[in-house]
Amino acid sequence: MRKLSEIESSKPAALTKEDDQLMADLEKYRKIALDMGAVEARIMPSSFLVQGIRTRFAGCFFPRCLSQGLSMWCPPTWETPFEVAQAVTGSYRYAIVFRYFDAVGIATGPSAGSSRTGNLEYYSKVYGKDWGPEAEKYWREYAEKNFESRPDVSYRQITATIEAEARKDGHPFAFYTAAGCCADKECGPLGSVCIGLKSSMCRFPGRTRPDGAGAMYYDWLRTLPKSLPGWKYTNVGWSILPKDIEGREPQPGRVCVVWIE
């Protein structure tokens, strides 16, 4: 098998003029990703991706994800059958994949469950009133002290820009998937309440979409060693505080993918 770097630099022999245009467009999207802050970006054939049914079960159910059931795009409300997800990605030839490093602290420490908004209302909604006044007070103060300094996430701006550009360029089926729960991100400032669960109508159509791991079965743990060697990240979570990973290489981050054509 050829190395990925070789695939990227050499054009398939059977390219038509249209394919030439496609390659030029892909290169343009790759540059957009880099310009907007991606650490590394590549044009990837769709076969690079490993999909696994475990990403839905281990990621959302075993054990339960904090966001499960919070929005219409998360399990158990939403399910894309595995075969459908495979067929969808299999019908694409190329995707733009980029590597993005989160700002330290954005997805780690006690706010990891709702890294984007970090709002206490989110926890209160999930955990009800069982926390008790003392814990409520403690975590409210913690949120006020720590979450303000957390920068907004911009990887979604990159994926959304590439998707929009691609559609404008005549790739009507370009799409990206979300990373995480939209009730946490889009509706976070509104109290993480998904009205789509009751009305089936989303507040932010066009901006929300199913999660990449939970709905499209992206298995990055298998994909990275196979297709993107060298792409490594620092693990994060509730029990790793931002100060534990300050200055650590590689930084915590994520893999983002936009399917083009």
Added chain:
Amino acid sequence: MGEEQEKQTKEQLENSQKWWDQRHKRIEVTDVSGPVRVAPPKVEDMPRFPPVTWPTPDELFQKNLEKYRQMALELGAADARIIPASDVPQDLRAYYVGCINPSCRWLNTNANCPVVRTFPFDQMKKFFGEYRFAVVFKVLPPVVEGVPDVGPVDLDMYYTMGGGPAPDRAMLARNIIRLRILSEMERRIRAEAYYDGYLMAAPMGSGPCLLTKCADIRRCPAAEKGGHCRFVDTQPNGAGCAYVNYHALGTKLGWGRLQVGGNCAFPDDVPVPNEYYNIGLILID
């Protein structure tokens, strides 16, 4: 290295050791009895894990598996094994006979048991097929006043709401203690694996989470319309939802026949107390 920095490094190391010791401490009945903690601990009391890089190199896999096996033993398991995930027997009967026919007392009562949570059999086979290994351990019931905690106390488990006076809270806590110990062991081992970079480590739920987590409120908020689970460390039941045949698994591992408790199993009636056990299972890859 500056004095301040040196002090910080030393402090971090000490904390790391402290959390490590805490995570590996044997789980006692007193650790898991009483009301379940819902709010997270304060930051200074939070268990801490050293950051690692993922994907974890494959060379560390066997070593880490052995670490989780040892951890299960340290936490109080009577035996722990590493087995290929393909050796975990899955059987439709585990769901159909175990949960539906006859109806289990916990059927449809919580979000991690059938019928509220049901997965197709072929998907669960495929799910297990994507893992290389599983850490399996057996937990004996705690010994209370010199005898294994089995038998008539289990009667309370069959208490039906609205069907008479509620059982004594202390008795109820005693009933669920072995399931709570087991679920706490699974939680800690899974956390260890997760923070080692095995993000897809998947523990199987053992027993209904209505018993292990929400026995005090005696209802499942997640199973109610518009409700959400209060916990992050719950997962669907291994037998009912993932079709794991624990009886065949126990026999296969040479742990003897898994003796089922119940109303009529008094301690005197249990011929081999060592064979009255529960099984914990975590898929790791």
